[in-house]
Amino acid sequence: MLSALSRLLPRTRWSTFFVTPATLLWWHRELVARKWTYPQRRPGRPPIRAEIRALVLRLAWENPTWGHRRVQGELLRLGYRDAASTVWTILTAAGVDPAPRRDGPTWTKFLTTQAKGMLACDFLHVDTIGLTRIYVLFLMEIGHPASSHSRRHEASDRGVGHSAGPEPDVGSRRPSRPVQVLDPRP
Known part of the structure; x- marks a missing residue:
């Protein structure tokens, strides 16, 4: 709220505020920590018998x-x-191999042959200023450097009303120029 109200004052009058932006961010971090802190347990695993x-x-x-x-x-x-x-x-x-070697491909060979069907993923969360937690699942296809998303942008660069005949198959050709993706921010 304080940062929103500061926009109403001219920048020369900002020195009248009793807090700095760093203090506001610190307060927000403290709020998030208090809301999402769980009871503490003893760190580490229990010892093995x-x-x-x-x-x-x-x-x-x-x-x-x-x-x-x-x-x-x-x-x-x-x-x-x-x-x-x-x-x-x-x-x-104890120095014992937990998974004895057997005949078959190495891990590197397996990953190389399976790369076309692999996905990399990450799961994260973002805490908003109102202490609402937003969860994000991020997926990325490993085997295809040019994803279908970038091909869609390239096709839309030709413009609306392009009447040069039927649309070519996008998967069968390589882009002739780099794809330009516009910044969505105003």
């Missing part, structure tokens, strides 16, 4: 072809409800 550690190492030593997920499955059958990541941590700390 010695009997679980010994059992995991014994199962891995007696069955060298088992990976960490198979060992974790056997622990479940025995009544121990520990995560596969716990088994992975135990085996890695």
Whole structure:
């Protein structure tokens, strides 16, 4: 509110305000922190019991072809409800390979062959001035450098009423010039 009211005064009179813009931002950060702070827990994971550690190492030593997920499955059958990541941590700390090498493509080869169908994503949130939280899911296709979104902008650059014949198939040609996307801000 204070920053909105400051627009009504000439810039030379802004020195009459008792707070700076940095103070306003600090107040907002404090409001957000108070609204979204949850009860504190002790940091870190609980320690791994010695009997679980010994059992995991014994199962891995007696069955060298088992990976960490198979060992974790056997622990479940025995009544121990520990995560596969716990088994992975135990085996890695002991110098045992948590996932024994098997015949097949390497991870790099697998990613290279699957790149056309892969998506990268991110999930984030933004807190507004009214303490409303907006959630954002961001997706990006990895395998195609020219997305269909940029092709749409290129097609619209030709203008309305273009009568040079039927529309060519956009997926079968490369752009002849860089696509210009206009800034939507006023």
